[in-house]
Amino acid sequence: MRKINGKRVVLPLVCVVLGFMLAYSYNLTKEGAGKDKAWDQEYELRQQLIEQEKQNRELQKELLQKQENVSQIEKDLAQEKQLFFNLAKDTEKYRMFLGKVKVKGPGLQVTLEDGTDMESEANVNNYLVHEQHVFKVVNELYISGAEAVAINGQRLNHDSYIICNGPVITIDGHQHPAPFIISAIGDPDVLGASLDLPGGIKEQLVNENIIFTVEKQKNIIFDPIIGG
DSSP states (O other): OHHHHHHHHHHHHHHHHHHHHHHHHHHHHHHHHHHHHHHHHHHHHHHHHHHHHHHHHHHHHHHHHHHHHHHHHHHHHHHHHHHHHHHHHHHHHHHHHHTOSOEEEEEEEEEEEOOOOOOTTSOGGGGSOOHHHHHHHHHHHHHTTOSEEEETTEEOOTTOOEEEETTEEEETTEEEESSEEEEEESOHHHHHHHHTSTTSHHHHHHHTTOEEEEEEEEEEEEOOOTTO
16 A cells, blocks of 8 residues: 555656656757847848948948039039139120220329420420320330220220321321320229339330329229220
């Protein structure tokens, strides 16, 4: 009777131990499978991250290239803009030189008059203003940066001509008596300094018995040349 009871006690115990071992083995297997799965997921995520970084680098390279292209286009546009600006500026200068547009601004007024301190036996022609005197003043004003020049209110253009005829000069077919008032638009200080240089135009004309006066003007206006 007691032997039978002992066997009955051992058998359940063996079953319990066996069940525990099976459960433990199952848990280990399950945990191992979970770790493998987690590792696979991590590996896959790493691969995706690497691929994404690679794509990002390619996109960055493409972006840099596009930025360089845009920068070059901007430089080209800036150069074209400057070119067009220079062309427009030059065109405006040519129009002013041709007398096609109205011009106004500060400038200088030079008056040339016949000499008065003439000796009794002197040649009167040596005391008159001639076209070469007017030419010298006009050329010096243009060289010094004058934008436009007029004589006795008649504006000069690129092909104007000046002819002396006794006490008068003819400008583009129109006669003008002395005194001759030469007006020039430009920086009055620069224009005046160029005329007043030692040995310059003013000194030369004064030595040739011409009365030479200079006056700065705040605002000179030249209308376009009609039919010029």
